[in-house]
Amino acid sequence: MDLIPLPxxxxxxxxxxxxxxxxxxxxxxxPGAEGVARWLRREVGAATGWGLPAPGAGARGDVRLRIxxxxxxxxxxxxxRLDIGADGVxxxxxxxxxxxxxxxxxxxxxxxxAYRRAPLRPDRRWSLPYATVVDGPRFGWRGMMxxxxxHFMPKAGxxxxxxxxxxxxxxxLHLHLTDDQGWRVEIKRxxxxxxxxxWRARSRWGHRASPLWNDTPHGGYYTQDDIREIVAYAAERxxxxxxxxxxxxxxxxxxxxxxxxGNTDVVDTAALGVWDDWxxxxxxxxxxxxxxxxxxxxxxxxxxxxxxxxxxxxxxGGDECPKAQWKASPAAQARIAELGVxxxxxxxxxxxxxxxxxxxxRGRRLIGWDEILEGGLADGAAVSSWRGYAGGIAAAExxxxxxxxxxxxVYLDHRQAGGADExxxxxxxxxxxxxxxxxxxxxxLSPQAAAHVLGAQANVWTEVMENQDRVDYQVFPRLAAFxxxxxxxxPEPESRDWAGFEARTTTHYARLDALGVEYRPPGGPLPxxxxxxxxxxxxxxxxxxx
Numbered sequence: 100m101d102l103i104p105l106p107x108x109x110x111x112x113x114x115x116x117x118x119x120x121x122x123x124x125x126x127x128x129x130p131g132a133e134g135v136a137r138w139l140r141r142e143v144g145a146a147t148g149w150g151l152p153a154p155g156a157g158a159r160g161d162v163r164l165r166i167x168x169x170x171x172x173x174x175x176x177x178x179x180r181l182d183i184g185a186d187g188v189x190x191x192x193x194x195x196x197x198x199x200x201x202x203x204x205x206x207x208x209x210x211x212x213a214y215r216r217a218p219l220r221p222d223r224r225w226s227l228p229y230a231t232v233v234d235g236p237r238f239g240w241r242g243m244m245x246x247x248x249x250h251f252m253p254k255a256g257x258x259x260x261x262x263x264x265x266x267x268x269x270x271x272l273h274l275h276l277t278d279d280q281g282w283r284v285e286i287k288r289x290x291x292x293x294x295x296x297x298w299r300a301r302s303r304w305g306h307r308a309s310p311l312w313n314d315t316p317h318g319g320y321y322t323q324d325d326i327r328e329i330v331a332y333a334a335e336r337x338x339x340x341x342x343x344x345x346x347x348x349x350x351x352x353x354x355x356x357x358x359x360x361g362n363t364d365v366v367d368t369a370a371l372g373v374w375d376d377w378x379x380x381x382x383x384x385x386x387x388x389x390x391x392x393x394x395x396x397x398x399x400x401x402x403x404x405x406x407x408x409x410x411x412x413x414x415x416g417g418d419e420c421p422k423a424q425w426k427a428s429p430a431a432q433a434r435i436a437e438l439g440v441x442x443x444x445x446x447x448x449x450x451x452x453x454x455x456x457x458x459x460x461r462g463r464r465l466i467g468w469d470e471i472l473e474g475g476l477a478d479g480a481a482v483s484s485w486r487g488y489a490g491g492i493a494a495a496e497x498x499x500x501x502x503x504x505x506x507x508x509v510y511l512d513h514r515q516a517g518g519a520d521e522x523x524x525x526x527x528x529x530x531x532x533x534x535x536x537x538x539x540x541x542x543x544l545s546p547q548a549a550a551h552v553l554g555a556q557a558n559v560w561t562e563v564m565e566n567q568d569r570v571d572y573q574v575f576p577r578l579a580a581f582x583x584x585x586x587x588x589x590p591e592p593e594s595r596d597w598a599g600f601e602a603r604t605t606t607h608y609a610r611l612d613a614l615g616v617e618y619r620p621p622g623g624p625l626p627x628x629x630x631x632x633x634x635x636x637x638x639x640x641x642x643x644x645x
Contacts, residue, residue, distance in 0.1 A: 100230065101606035102207055104268055104583035107173075112229030118183055119226045120161060126151035127160030134335060135164055135198045143206055147225055148218040161187040162205075168193055177270075177337075178235030181205060183227045196337040197235070200268050204232055211606065214266075214613035238539065240502050240554030241585040242271030242341075243578065245570075248278035248352075249377070250302075250561040251319035252570070258332050259567075263614070265336040267582035272333060273341040273414060273556060276321075279351035279374040279382070283320045284342070286400050289357065289393070293320040296356035299373040305523050305563060307377040309634040313565070318373075326404045334409045341466070342405050344397060345416030347384040347450045354382050360390055362424040362431065377562045381421045386434045386446050391453055398454070407462050412481065417451050418468035440474075448474020455480050466502070469494065485558065487645030488541045495548035503539040503555040507642030509581060511573050512560045514637060515619055522572070522630035523563035527642040535580040535600055536592035557581045563635065568617040572628050575618035579607055 100109055128136035139162070140151045154160045168176070176194025179201030183189075190205060192198025206213050208227050243264060245252065252260075257274075264272060276283045282296035298318030304311035321329070333340050351374045354361040361368035362385045374380050384390050401413065422443035425431040435442060440449050448471075455465045455477045466481040469490025476482075481500040484491030491501040506513075506526070513526035539555035557578060564570045580600065589595050604621075611618050619628070 100208060100228065101603045102204060102232075103579050103600075103603055103607050104586035105589075105600075105603075106204065106232050106234035107588060108231075108233040110231045114229075116185075116229045117226040118161075118185065118187060118229065119224060120149075124149055124151060124161035125154040125158060127154050127163045129163075129165035131166040131195055132164035132192075132198055134195060135192075135202050138199065138335070139202055139205075143209070143213055145217060146213045146215045147209075147223075148221060159186070163187065163189050164192075164198055165190075166192050166194060166198055173197075173233070173235030175235055177239075179204075179232075180234075181230070181232040183208075183230050185229075188227065193235070196270070199265075199337050200234070200236075201232075203266055203268055204234065206266075207610070211609035211613045214610050236268065236586045237588050238552070238554030238585045240271055240556065241269045241582065242273055242502070242554065242556030243269060243574075243581075244273035244275060244343075244504065244556055244558040246275040246278070246559060246561040247283050248275055248281045248561075250565050251281060251283060251297075251317070252561075252567065253319065254321060254325045254329065256567050256570075257321075257329055261329070261333045261336055261338055263578075263616070264338055266610075266614070267579060268586050269578075269582055270337055271339050271341060271554075271556060273343060273558075275343045275345070275414075275560075277343070277345050277352065278349045279380040280377075281318055281320075281373060282352045282356065284326060284344075284401070284404075285320060285322045286397050287323065288396050288400065291356040292353060292397075294356070296352040296373060299352075299375045301375045302565075303376050303562075305630070305633040306525065306636040307562075308636065311633060312375075323400070323404055330405055330409055339412075340405060340410055341412050341414050342401055342410065343414035343416060344394070344401065345418075346394060346454070347386070347447060348379070348418065348420030349416055350384050351380040351382040354384070357393070360384055360393060362428045364430050365424050365427045379419045379421060381423055383420055383424055384450070385428070386425065386431050386450065394454070395457060398457070402461060402463065410463075412464050412466045413458055414483070415451060415454050415465055415467045415471075417447070417471040418485070419470070420447050422447075444473060452477070472497075472499075481553070483556075487643070489645055491552070492541055492544060492548070495544060495551040498551065500551050500553050502553050504558050505645075506558070507645070508537045509534065509555065509557040510560065511557050511577055512563065514635070515573075515577065516623065517637075518623060520624050520629050521635075522569070522624060522628060523633050524635035524637040525563060526636070527638050527640070529577070529642075531577055531580050531604075532597050532601075534577045535583065535597060536595055537581065537584045538592050539585060555581075555585050568628075571617040572619050572624070575611055575616050576604055576607065579604065 177196045178193040179197040180191045190201045282292045297320040302313045304313045358368035425443045482494040513529045514521045514524040
């Protein structure tokens with residue numbers, strides 16, 4: 100049946116029978132199934148030409164949707180059961196989310212043409228194979244981090260990626276909204292954050308070692324109504340959005356807009372602009388009460404845009420904070436003495452712990468990159484383990500929830516092959532097979548600690564992805580492999596059926612073609628996907644397991 104991700108159980112009819120739809124199938128939706136019914140009418144209806152009206156009194160739908168807690172083949176609300184037989188299609192979800200994931204399976208079974216926006220052949224007669232599919236996810240956090248700070252992705256592109264996540268049964272979109280190179284969310288009390296901080300004069304073309312520049316000014320931001328639309332659109336597709344506001348490092352765009360946020364006693368912050376280069380800027384936030392109040396104002400508006408029921412977690416970054424300015428700053432040194440913290444590292448921990456408590460008091464959970472472990476965390480805080488597995492192991496053993504996203508395994512900005520034609524090659528080779536063999540739970544974790552692994556996410560840093568086509572190339576088809584590692588209950592990495600997965604991708608490429616995804620072809624980049632002469636930063640050899 101070529102389903103991706105692989106379901107827990109899929110039993111086809113041994114006789115190969117199919118249910119044939121008439122020209123105007125009926126769609127029945129029980130209580131709680133209305134949202135999935137709307138989605139089917141809009142998306143599948145567009146591809147097939149069906150209106151999918153509800154059945155009249157006494158009539159039976161060709162497709163029937165219902166929610167039955169615990170009765171969908173699994174205990175959780177994301178589980179579902181799909182039965183296709185002589186009397187049509189019965190789709191049962193453990194909750195609305197499970198029903199929606201079952202609808203994704205139904206769409207896959209209809210074939211790649213079901214991903215088009217209009218019928219290719221108006222006289223086509225659609226059918227489905229008789230089958231029973233029982234399914235549910237391995238992890239509750241199945242995500243992708245999208246960096247919109249280095250290169251801005253307009254709202255329409257973000258909505259498109261939400262649809263692509265949903266099509267792969269991924270349920271978390273982590274939006275990296277701020278960095279040295281741009282501030283991407285409107286904060287009404289601080290209009291200069293986007294008035295000045297959302298725009299840079301030029302951009303490095305390629306890795307930071309490249310001598311090339313793109314002199315076209317770059318920028319953009321999401322209005323608050325844009326964010327509300329993104330969050331609502333995601334919620335309809337059972338995708339949670341995790342916003343990230345990076346502190347106290349990766350903050351030059353904010354300092355360029357508000358120089359008072361920086362270490363003014365050692366740097367002329369008024370002369371700073373939004374950074375036009377890649378890497379880690381030395382310009383970090385000053386450790387003052389005024390800076391805390393400023394960012395509390397930012398987070399107050401952010402919490403209003405990302406309601407708790409959709410976004411229980413708020414990401415605060417907390418990574419890669421250079422300490423040189425704090426070491427040179429008399430004000431920062433006085434602050435260290437006043438707080439009694441352990442040097443500059445303790446100052447960084449003070450920042451994070453402040454917002455850990457501030458967010459917890461407002462019913463939210465802080466999550467940050469694994470550096471936040473170094474100063475101790477409150478009980479409810481969670482960790483994104485990016486430098487390897489080690490941070491996640493330490494966090495889980497200490498009782499903190501963890502999202503595994505080790506850069507050596509699931510950073511999708513890393514190159515997909517070792518050939519000279521790979522565009523702007525970054526990092527280790529992480530092929531489609533490498534990603535398929537990613538395992539989110541390290542074997543050395545105790546069972547008690549393993550229960551703290553919420554799931555995993557693939558991270559997409561966009562320094563060398565200047566537009567949507569470049570993002571597509573780096574993300575696909577590897578995101579399909581990643582989706583299977585977090586949804587399906589696969590054997591240990593070396594025992595996985597790579598040949599079977601590779602065979603299923605043949606059909607999946609046709610789905611991606613129908614969706615207009617500019618993925619990397621199996622044979623390598625097409626001519627227009629290459630970037631000859633633009634320097635990257637390839638790392639040779641296999642990545643360490645750390």
